[in-house]
Amino acid sequence: MATVTEKLEGMDVWLYHGQIYIPNTFSAGAVGSRFLIELRDKKRIMGMRCPTCNRVYVPARSICKDCFEQLDEWVEVSDKGTVLTYATDYETKSIQPTGSPIVYGIIQLDGADTGFVHMLGEVDPEQLRVGMRVQAVFQKEREGSILDIKYFKPLA
């Protein structure tokens, strides 16, 4: 904890500078874990279908947003999809997965009813278009992480 003083109307006042450290561990739960295991072991992107409204969620989740149904109907969706929107970050911070620039995209995978947030790669910024078709590129070494998908690259 560092302390410094600053002048205020001729008097020293103390300012405390610090950083807060709070450890955390977040369980992905059984459904989230299976999604990650499929990515790691089979390079498959799994969704979950709601039997009531037929909506397919990607990533898979256990409860339907609209119907409040408990979900257990796993479906594999395509590794190909369409870019719905994107943003390019030229000043990345240490918590982000790669250096600058990062192109973030929201991708609707074929067979899914939801947008999937990930990165776009192997793409010239000039080339970026809403509606462009992309395909997942997987890491060679996978560890059960959303980043086992390296990025989505434009389909030739």
Added chain:
Amino acid sequence: MANRVAIVGIGQTYHTSKRDDVNQPEMVAEAVRSALTDAQLSIRDIESVFTGNMETFEGIFLPDHGMAAEIGALGKPGFKVNTGGTTGASAVAEGFYMVSSGLYDISMVIGFEKQDCGDTTAAISAAAVPVWAKGAATGAIGEFAKQALSYMEITGGTEEHAAMVRVKADKGACRNPYAHLKLGLQSIDEVLQSPYLVWPLRLLDFCPQSCGACALILATEKKAKKIHKKPVWLADVEVVHQEPFRAGVFGDPTGKETYTQHVACEKIYKRNNITDVRKQIDMAEIYEPSNWEELNLYEHLHFCKKGESWKLIEKGITEIEGEFPVNPSGGVISTNPIGATPVIRVAEAALQIRGDAGEHQVTRDTKTAIATALGGPNWTVMFLLKRSL
């Protein structure tokens, strides 16, 4: 006049140290579904949802935002409250205000904490006010150690009395299917042999870190009678704020501070013409992170005269089968999913009034109960519950 408010649905998860099988929203959903089942309602019947959680304790921010779907709050009004240890009780008070005011006929309140996610003491200490508190931050354990010492000095109560309270709590927990710690304690010797965390507070003198959630469905009088055959009335609520005592958060060796419990009691007992607490109220579920604090609260909630709280446990008055049972559920010292803990106090008091507490149902016929919460800088939230109005 404000609308009368009843509890028409009660649901809680089981409690344990780790829930790797579910993520935080999925765990909370278990309590929500359980409350809906109890009320025989659909999630569509719930008009608004209020949550309580100590978000830094799980090391993520705005956890309520990530669980709107799982708790049935999507597209509905409601928000999260966070007031320290009283968080869950503040959420119940919030739901009470909303239904009582006539804004909603049916509201749900949910308290939750998944303590396998974070580090409560690290969060309390890291986020303490840097100027005065950070260097002295010891988490809750240090505060309750000071309280225990003050208690002994002021009242003459002993470690043996605190151990009796601990054994009583365990008896309740062992009969409560939702309780976390079920130790099967046979005698006070087992408590007195447990190691000191911070003298004079022992390992068995303090609550565990639990994962769990508890949901209540509140309804207006008109709706309540149609929803549940045994509605439990939230007859009165009081919330009292405080700042931390510089001399100690939960005990006041200076004798000059205002105890929020006294303020809450003065208002609730006066409004409800309660002059003899143990006669007019049948049982209590109070917020006691430590057995020493339970003794402290007997006095400050006026269950006994000043300095005589240890006599209540010595005479067995607060046992499940006693004249005035306190925390037959096993209490906070057995189960502490922080944001859920005060909701559980209200839920357990309501179950006693309904006669639905199962193996830990108290012997005394419970028509009237109180539930309290304590936390942060010794705030108090206090509820009076009744079988009939």
